[in-house]
Amino acid sequence: MSRRRFPLTPKNLIPSATAAAQKPPAPHRSFADVVDHCCIFIDGIRMPGELKQHAGALETLHRHLAEAKREGGHPHGFVWLSLNAPNANHMHAVADSFKVHDLIIDDIVAAHQRPKVETYDDQIFMVLKSVKYSDFDNRQDSVQQSRQVIEVGEVQMVLGKHFIITIRHNTPLPDLKSRITITDNEPATKQGPLGLAWAIADALVDDYRRAANELSEDVDVLEEEVFTPQSELNVDQIYLLKREVLEMRHAINPLEPALSTFNQLLKTRKEGEELRSYFRDVLDHEIVAKDSVNSSNERLTALIDAAVAKISLQQNADMRAISAYVGMAAVPTLVAGIYGMNFQNMPELAWKYGYFGALGLMVVIVIAVWWAFKRRNWL
Incomplete structure (x- = not known):
């Protein structure tokens, strides 16, 4: 399914999380230590600056909307709060401000969730896995030298009517500045929290496809080594990739039914009508990545059999x-x-x-x- 790509505008529409993501979480962190971003979007455009306190974020949003309405507009807006591996105390403070359901809080703190989509009253809870190759630039050395080829993290999203809370565990949020938009003139965030959720999901699934392609190339290298006469063969390389492929399958495969459920959910929501086809596109790309990873898994299984036979001979x-x-x-x-x-x-x-x-x-x-x-x- 083809997609049109346009830059998000203006330039500061989505704040970058890459720099903040490189900082490992420290024990006994304050709430300020776990906050990546806390900002307001009005009609898809991020308001200047960051909110210092999340507690009054929704009140600040409603104040901005009221001012815009007095000027004759019909604005729509939401709050984006981005957190890095919060603990139970941090999340209970968030729950008091955004009225997040208690069951969502438990899943966020526990982490290590399967990819899923759940609804709690008027809130949606999404869990997606991030998948990255540890060495994209030096692929030829990745199999021989790396002890962990594939790195898996977790991104959780809580969507309400006027807010979205993103929580990341062991991964940075994707860079959303270059993500595609709904039309030539409208950024994805103009569609509200669902638009930002789509941009994050689309970026993560694109990472799946890149990782699947890199994985396929590494399997090609191993196949050449196994089937080249008189070549030196290290079976540990095959078992290393086999282990990483299994972890990648655990991250990718459950996302297909979760996205299918989410697309069915969007049919019942008026605000999700315009985004439904774009989430279907994300689902299509996820299926392509899943099929590619499953194919690599089957090829590695065949390589193990061939390598064992070659060693026996x-x-x-x-x-x-x-x-x-x-x-x-x-x-x-x-x-x-x-x-x-x-x-x-x-x-x-x-x-x-x-x-x-x-x-x-x-x-x-x-x-x-x-x-x-x-x-x-x-x-």
């Missing part, structure tokens, strides 16, 4: 070569053993050239055995 060939050399070494041992028995009636013992004859016999028999093994490709 190599071991058989090595054992055959060792047996041939042992057989060649047994010939002079046999001759020496016969002439070392010291019986009295052994004519060769009194022969002047008996010693040299025995050595020559050994050499001739060893050469004959070597030639026989060589003809049968044992050596």
Whole structure:
């Protein structure tokens, strides 16, 4: 399904979370430490500055909307609060301000949720996994050197009528400045919290496709190594990717029914009518990424079987070569053993050239055995 791509405008429409995301969470953090952003959008445009207190964010939004209405407009707006791995105390403070359902709070604090979409009264709770390759720029070294090729994080979203709360665990939020928009002139955020949720979901699913493509290329490299004659093979590389693929499947596969449920939910909401086709597009891309990852998983399973067979054949060939050399070494041992028995009636013992004859016999028999093994490709 083709999509039109347009930049989000103006330039400061979506604040960047990349810099803040690189900072690892510290223990005993204050509420200010877990806040990435707290800002207001009016008609899709972010108001200048950041809100210092989340507690009065909705009141500030309603005040801005009331001022715009007095000027004759019909504005729509919402609050975006972005958090980084909050604990229970942080989320209970948020719940008091935004009236977030208690069950949502439990899931947010616990984290490690499956991708899902749930509704609680007039609120929607979404969980998506972020998937990134640990080394996009040096793909050739990723299989050989990396101990964890795929990095999985978690992004949760709580959507209300006038707010969206995003919570990230072990991942930065995607950069939304370059995300596509609904039309040439309207940013995605003009559609309210659902528009921002779509932009985040679309960016995360695009990361799935990039990771799936990188994974497929690494599998191509392994296939070439496995099926190249006389090549050195490290089965650990295959098992490493197999493990990472399984983790990636756990992150991607459950998202398909979750997005299908979400699209059904949008049919019952007037504000989601315009975004329904775009969420279907996200679902299409997720299915493509899932199929690609499943294909790579099947290829890796076949590679494991092929690698085990190749190693077994190599071991058989090595054992055959060792047996041939042992057989060649047994010939002079046999001759020496016969002439070392010291019986009295052994004519060769009194022969002047008996010693040299025995050595020559050994050499001739060893050469004959070597030639026989060589003809049968044992050596």
